[in-house]
Amino acid sequence: MxxxxxxxxxxxxxxxxxxxxxxxxxxxxxxxxxxxxxxxxxxxxxxxxxxxxxxxxxxxxxxxxxxxxxxxxxxxxxxxxxxxxxxxxxxxxxVSPAQSILVCVYVCVCVCVCVCGPNNEPCSRRC
CATH class of the missing domain: 1.20.5 (Single alpha-helices involved in coiled-coils or other helix-helix interfaces)
Structure with missing residues (x-):
């Protein structure tokens, strides 16, 4: 086929x-x-x-x-x-009032010395 x-x-x-x-x-x-x-x-x-x-x-x-x-x-x-x-x-x-005054005086003196200084010198470092 x-x-x-x-x-x-x-x-x-x-x-x-x-x-x-x-x-x-x-x-x-x-x-x-x-x-x-x-x-x-x-x-x-x-x-x-x-x-x-x-x-x-x-x-x-x-x-x-x-x-x-x-x-x-x-x-x-x-x-x-x-x-x-x-x-x-x-x-x-x-702190007693007397001690407070003493502290105040010490601070005031110290500031005064620091600001004025001896002989009107510039502020010293002593304080």
């Missing part, structure tokens, strides 16, 4: 379909590779996201610890300052 016109037509169609199947298999192979790559990237991104959240949590904890330490130091400083102020106020109350 000799091939007729129909068999040549079927042969051409068969070659075309086989060629098309090869193309589609290449596309499918590339798409599978893209999908695998996308899954790998997604996994890496999720891991990086988890690490970033852990780092943020750690930094917030450190920040809170530093703020707490600063608050404790501020309170301690304020208490110390208040105690020193109260101590100075108590010392001021305990």
């Amino acid at each position: 000799q091939p007729g016109p129909r068999s040549a037509e079927w042969g051409g169609l068969s070659r075309h379909l086989l060629s098309r199947v090869d193309e589609l298999q290449e596309v499918l192979s590339k798409e599978r590779q893209n999908y695998i790559t996308l899954q790998q990237l997604t996994y890496r991104l999720q891991e990086a996201n988890i690490q970033a959240k852990d780092e943020i949590r750690c930094l917030r904890s450190e920040k809170q610890a530093l703020e707490d330490q600063m608050n404790r130091q501020t309170v301690a400083y304020e208490k110390s300052l208040l105690a020193k102020t109260e101590e100075a106020e108590e010392m001021r109350r305990q």
Whole structure:
């Protein structure tokens, strides 16, 4: 039997379909590779996201610890300052009027010496 016109037509169609199947298999192979790559990237991104959240949590904890330490130091400083102020106020109350006058005279003389200086010289550092 000799091939007729129909068999040549079927042969051409068969070659075309086989060629098309090869193309589609290449596309499918590339798409599978893209999908695998996308899954790998997604996994890496999720891991990086988890690490970033852990780092943020750690930094917030450190920040809170530093703020707490600063608050404790501020309170301690304020208490110390208040105690020193109260101590100075108590010392001021305990000074007798005579001592106050003596202090005033000493300050006045010292200022006078510093301002005028002996023989009207410029202010000396003796005070």
